Amino acid sequence: MDTIEAMRVFVNVARHTSFTQGAKQSNLSTKLASKYVRQLESRLDAQLFYRTTRSVTLTETGRAYYERCLPMLEQFDELEDLIQHRQKELSGSIRLTASTGFGSKELIEPLLAFQKQHKEVRVELLLSDSHIAVVEKGVDIAIRFGKLQDSNLIARKLKDMRVVFFASPDYLSLNGRPSHPRELIHHNCLLFRSSNDSKNWHFNIDGQIVSYPVSGTFNTDSPRAITNMSIGALGIGIGPYYAVEHHVKSGELELLFEDMEVEPMGLYVVYPENRHLTARVRALVDHLVSWFKK
Structure with missing residues (x-):
């Protein structure tokens, strides 16, 4: 058994808490990955995983072994990289x-x-x-x-990335175009859950950062989902410019409050x-x- 290879398989299984995913990460069959780990446990005379039909978790010994395997494998990779670097x-x-x-x-x-x-x-x-x-x-x-x-x-x-506000022409036609952030209280705002303060949107007004409370019927941690909901005229969205740039250029979305955006x-x-x-x-x-x- 190649000990280094077995350690890599063990680490991949531990990372994914799954023999199936760990084997895939190691480009091996699940059966072979399991065999590698069993051989490693036999060599160490220690149980590294608790196994059930639904889960794979590290034992206390397995956790200690995992924490020591990582720097060893990194050093091994570094040594290989040193040689490869010389060979370009x-x-x-x-x-x-x-x-x-x-x-x-x-x-x-x-x-x-x-x-x-x-x-x-x-x-x-x-x-x-x-x-x-x-x-x-x-x-x-x-x-x-x-x-x-x-x-x-x-x-x-x-790089720096603009954070922009946007809505579809259909939504603005039906609900009106807000001219000031204080009017957002009357609009359905699509909330970006990954934000530190998703229920307050921030604006640069006359050089001062001002926050306005918002609420709405949809929230998610995906900028793409907010973009698509906005295209569907559900409400006003917020997100990074890269997520909406194509749709703004096509006319599916319009930018709002461009002169009040905070720093990228x-x-x-x-x-x-x-x-x-x-x-x-x-x-x-x-x-x-x-x-x-x-």
Whole structure:
């Protein structure tokens, strides 16, 4: 048994709390992944997982082993990357997470360019409109909007992103076009749940940041969902400009309060401060920073 390979399988199963998903991450069958873990447990003479028909969870010993496996595998990857870097060829896997809308649209072109340049690098893109725990899930880098709340992450800025307000022509025709944010109290506002203060929208009025309470019949953590509901004339939406740019240009949506927008929020690529970046991860971070600066 290849101990390093078995450790990788064990870590993947632990991350996903699933032999099926862990095996998929390891490019193995579930049966073979289970065999690797059993052999590892036999070699260590210790039980690493509690197994039931519905769940897989780490034992106390398994948790301790998992925490020690991560830095060892990172050091092993770093050693391989050092050799690969000297040979000018990057390989291996990168786990990257981003929001669904941004990751499936704005992130694809730079990732495509990166993978065409580094054909041996495998990228696993995890899309979620909820923040994925970077360290706990073994994510190498994440794309995040706004101020970072996790002080254990290092951030490099990619670009600024406008936060805009919008509605469809049909909604405005039926309900009127608000000329001032105070009028939002009379409108159905589509709430972005991932915001720190989703029930108060903020505006720059005469150089001062002023908040106005809003309410509505729909809330979600997906900018794309808010965009589509707005196109359907349900209400007034808020979200990053990238999510609505195409629909604004096509006339499906109209921007509101453009002269009252607050400062753009930052878009960042982040990674754990205590993790030494492998050559392939560092290369992707540098590539993204360079790409979005253009």
